[in-house]
Amino acid sequence: MSNELFASALGLVDPWYVKAVQFDVEKRMLTISIDFTKGSRFPHKGAEGLHKVHDTELKRYRHLNFFQHECYLEVRTPRVKLPDGRVATIIPDWAGKLSGFTLLFEALVLTMCRKMPFSAVAQLVGESWHRVHAICKRYVDLAVDRLDLSALAMVAFDETSSRRGHNYLTFAADAEARKVVFVTKGKDASTIAGFSQFLTEHKGEPDQITNVSIDMSKAFIKGVTEHLPKARITFDKFHVIAHASQAVDKTRRGEQKTDPSLKGLRWTLLKDRQRLTASQKADLDAFAAKVTTKRTARAWQYREQLREILDRKQINVMSTMLKRWCTNVQRSKVDAMKKVARMILDHFDGVVAWAQTRQTNGFLEAINGLFQAAKRKARGYGNFDTMRIVAYLVAGNLDFSAINPHTKA
Numbered sequence: 001m002s003n004e005l006f007a008s009a010l011g012l013v014d015p016w017y018v019k020a021v022q023f024d025v026e027k028r029m030l031t032i033s034i035d036f037t038k039g040s041r042f043p044h045k046g047a048e049g050l051h052k053v054h055d056t057e058l059k060r061y062r063h064l065n066f067f068q069h070e071c072y073l074e075v076r077t078p079r080v081k082l083p084d085g086r087v088a089t090i091i092p093d094w095a096g097k098l099s100g101f102t103l104l105f106e107a108l109v110l111t112m113c114r115k116m117p118f119s120a121v122a123q124l125v126g127e128s129w130h131r132v133h134a135i136c137k138r139y140v141d142l143a144v145d146r147l148d149l150s151a152l153a154m155v156a157f158d159e160t161s162s163r164r165g166h167n168y169l170t171f172a173a174d175a176e177a178r179k180v181v182f183v184t185k186g187k188d189a190s191t192i193a194g195f196s197q198f199l200t201e202h203k204g205e206p207d208q209i210t211n212v213s214i215d216m217s218k219a220f221i222k223g224v225t226e227h228l229p230k231a232r233i234t235f236d237k238f239h240v241i242a243h244a245s246q247a248v249d250k251t252r253r254g255e256q257k258t259d260p261s262l263k264g265l266r267w268t269l270l271k272d273r274q275r276l277t278a279s280q281k282a283d284l285d286a287f288a289a290k291v292t293t294k295r296t297a298r299a300w301q302y303r304e305q306l307r308e309i310l311d312r313k314q315i316n317v318m319s320t321m322l323k324r325w326c327t328n329v330q331r332s333k334v335d336a337m338k339k340v341a342r343m344i345l346d347h348f349d350g351v352v353a354w355a356q357t358r359q360t361n362g363f364l365e366a367i368n369g370l371f372q373a374a375k376r377k378a379r380g381y382g383n384f385d386t387m388r389i390v391a392y393l394v395a396g397n398l399d400f401s402a403i404n405p406h407t408k409a
Contacts, residue, residue: 020032140396
């Protein structure tokens with residue numbers, strides 16, 4: 001009865017059956033022995049018909065725990081003689097993609113690793129960090145190999161630090177599906193070249209990319225121009241406003257040296273108004289009224305004007321207003337904001353493109369935050385290969401179901 005019960009639970013079908021079940025109380029381990037009916041013949045991919053068993057070998061697979069006890073399948077695995085004389089091992093349906101695990105166990109590990117560090121998952125399932133890492137790497141590699149990028153048209157690029165110092169990696173994401181499709185080392189023009197090659201290897205072509213969202217990195221601009229020739233570049237509103245906010249803060253820090261009244265106003269000036277408390281809004285309104293006497297107030301006012309301009313949806317209206325804004329700022333005495341105006345003029349077409357494309361890589365900034373948080377609390381993330389795996393698990397939305405039916409996309 002117990003053998004039939006376990007066979008049913010495991011989903012075994014003829015000719016496989018449970019031969020024995022052994023439970024070791026001291027080791028807290030359940031071992032299920034699986035065999036096949038004598039005289040059985042087996043199919044093998046690439047060779048027609050059913051093939052006679054040549055010999056057998058014993059294979060051991062880690063399976064899902066039986067309550068709190070580790071569970072293993074010990075399988076007498078047939079090797080068959082093929083018509084061309086080769087001897088091939090039959091892989092059971094439940095065998096995982098990594099030697100020594102079942103599909104169900106790998107699905108469990110994969111699901112947990114999308115939410116937890118490898119080390120925590122390793123501790124929970126009773127396997128080494130390296131084995132957990134190996135399972136995730138295997139599935140990510142298989143899923144990435146199957147990517148179909150033939151419909152990809154809008155791409156967002158962003159870089160993030162991979163470790164202390166000047167070590168970076170670059171993400172390329174599908175801006176419509178909001179998922180990472182490519183991860184590579186560095187943050188120079190070669191990263192765009194690498195993406196272009198990756199695209200052709202996954203049923204795509206560089207000329208199909210019509211819109212690209214990037215920061216104002218000269219390397220990224222050069223890479224897009226050379227390797228994605230039909231792509232229109234957009235510098236999103238939030239990136240431009242971030243530069244303006246930095247200019248406000250730089251102006252405040254400089255003026256604060258001679259004006260103590262500016263102390264304590266940093267976050268009031270940098271936050272969006274709707275996120276301020278009632279008292280902070282009152283302080284901000286009182287401060288904004290000093291625009292004629294304080295450069296920091298003028299810098300803040302310029303930023304708010306810029307924010308309003310970039311909210312326009314008519315590209316001709318935005319273009320006219322933005323040129324006028326740049327002229328006014330360049331005539332002012334707010335040096336930090338003058339640099340922002342020059343930056344906008346140097347990248348004018350990409351800035352005003354925001355009016356039409358509304359393409360942003362803000363979602364990549366959020367992904368970057370999740371990635372950095374995961375990196376801080378997990379060991380082994382200084383290795384590029386591990387970071388690539390984590391990036392795909394966290395933000396790649398990879399479809400593992402075609403590889404393992406027990407996983408979800």
